[in-house]
Amino acid sequence: MVTISDIAAALGVTPSTVSRALSGSPRVKEETRLAVEQMAAALGYERNIVASNLRKGKSDIVGIIVPRIHREFFSNAIGGAESILNAAGYNVLICQTHEQFDAEVKALRTLRNNRVAGVLMSHAIGSMDGSHILEILGDRIPLVQFDRVFSELPGAKVINNNAEGAYQATKHLIEQGYRHIGTLAGYMNSEAYAARLDGYRKALMGSGLSVDESIVFYDTILRETGFDAAMKALEAGCDALYCAGDFCALGAIQAARSRGLRIPEDFGVVGTADESFTALMSPAMSSLALNPFEMGRQAARAFLTGEEGTVVVPMELKERESSCKTTNNNPTLYA
Amino acid sequence: MVTISDIAAALGVTPSTVSRALSGSPRVKEETRLAVEQMAAALGYERNIVASNLRKGKSDIVGIIVPRIHREFFSNAIGGAESILNAAGYNVLICQTHEQFDAEVKALRTLRNNRVAGVLMSHAIGSMDGSHILEILGDRIPLVQFDRVFSELPGAKVINNNAEGAYQATKHLIEQGYRHIGTLAGYMNSEAYAARLDGYRKALMGSGLSVDESIVFYDTILRETGFDAAMKALEAGCDALYCAGDFCALGAIQAARSRGLRIPEDFGVVGTADESFTALMSPAMSSLALNPFEMGRQAARAFLTGEEGTVVVPMELKERESSCKTTNNNPTLYA
């Protein structure tokens, strides 16, 4: 690989001049800059960013830690972050935790040891609190949390207005005439899920309905666990579920189907995340959209500006067949 | 940040001894190794991988270039590659091209300048040939192409048996009784699509059916373009389509629906890629699965072993409602 020393030798100047010429310093004569640039092109020189960054104590790499890259929410969030970061000259190193604490610790160590410029992360369900994050990253590597955040940690945060969104989703179910509405609430160590449960509760109480704790199910974000929980909910006489995820909502729909119930007439379901399958399936599933691309953009922006506050990205309820007993303003794609 | 020199100073030894102690060289006394390790832990030392790699002329980063990270195929391929690479101590730097030639060139430059250990890539549709890849990467950075490959380039390649898969898919349509089968063929500058078209042709000819070039549509991989092409196909009396992608196949189904046709009775569709929505929608769409996770694994494996051959990953036809006129061995999830 050709280095600045090669260029310097070929031109009879020193590496420092070449370096300054290539980085456009006013300390080199226009004439020599031209000569350097031509020689660089002739020799096929390309700056070694690793060496450059080492010397400068900088990095052009931003680490992103997510539970699973193939989850649409996260791949879209990564896409959003990348669109901003690439434009600012950064590259993106991606780590998956598969929802496991150990993998998260390993990912954090890896990023720290690679001296990344910053870390954008959404913590694993297996992470109970953020102490390991702080401990590993220290205060040298800026951290931006998105979606799943530990609010006790310093640094910027990007979250959805989960409480408000879940409130709207539940209210929508109430307005559609459902009266015994349960929820698949997810994991309570995640503030996002906790906030959704909160919104669900507020909506019920705000409408004079009581919260029946026997149809509030925890730790149910997979299709399988959603199915099981929904079966129990049905036995308890539940007529609708607000689900804190789309896959468990899918499980809920399957459970209702397996009992011969019609959707939405006999049983209503609203999921969360607006995974692409929700709009394509039949009945099309109502879902609370998270806007992951925008969250990724905001997280990247927060990293670039260094602002420390909490950005709240609005959620949007997509009303589709699975919850629209009375109206049908959003028919399925195939209607 | 604490360095080996800090440890050395604290212990009254030289940095070289510390370095050797930490990397387990037999040239340091067991006793000093222990002292070094303890001091490292006490000071909270973490090796600077950037500096280490610069010195060693190595890198722990493998670049992956894909058109779009949020496409399920690619996010799964990345996941597969990552599972192998992480286990081998590598990290993954991801670049998206958004199918654009310019972005691909930029991504290749970025990876080269970051002196990555290798590049795993699936080229953009906007790339007409692989000359820029070779030119930028040179022969120092190993290249593994997957899915979309330029066979004229050196280095390992991982592809699907596209011809065989498309052959099976088309034969399946024939066996189901369709007789005027067209295809949405995709982009012919991609060898994968070209091979699928080949398999389609062979299946028709092998069954004594002729290939009607008026219902072979090119450059149609989006839902929208698939819809338009399918409308033309229907006017030409086409009764089934083998589609080289799932999104254009979705467009085809929508086109048939818009004309009041029943699926699969009046019109059969098989897509390609087995995107997750295909199994969830109604009618469930038949699709030729690509096995992206395995492709990613194979690509990573090829990089690690340095083997230069071409690995062929088998495709698997998922027979679902959209193409099963006579039988229905794979009912939709909600049947």
Added chain:
DNA sequence: AATAAAAATACAAACGATTGTATTATTCAA
């Protein structure tokens, strides 16, 4: 033309590790 000021370049030390070679300390045999 002499001198000060400014411009351009050279020199050399970093960044944080690794590694070949030289040096010192230890062990062992005779």
Added chain:
DNA sequence: TTGAATAATACAATCGTTTGTATTTTTATT
């Protein structure tokens, strides 16, 4: 105890840049 062999460590160069300081060259001023 001396010397050779070996173990352990120190020294110093290096990876490819960047950058503060020193030096040389050029320009401007009188």
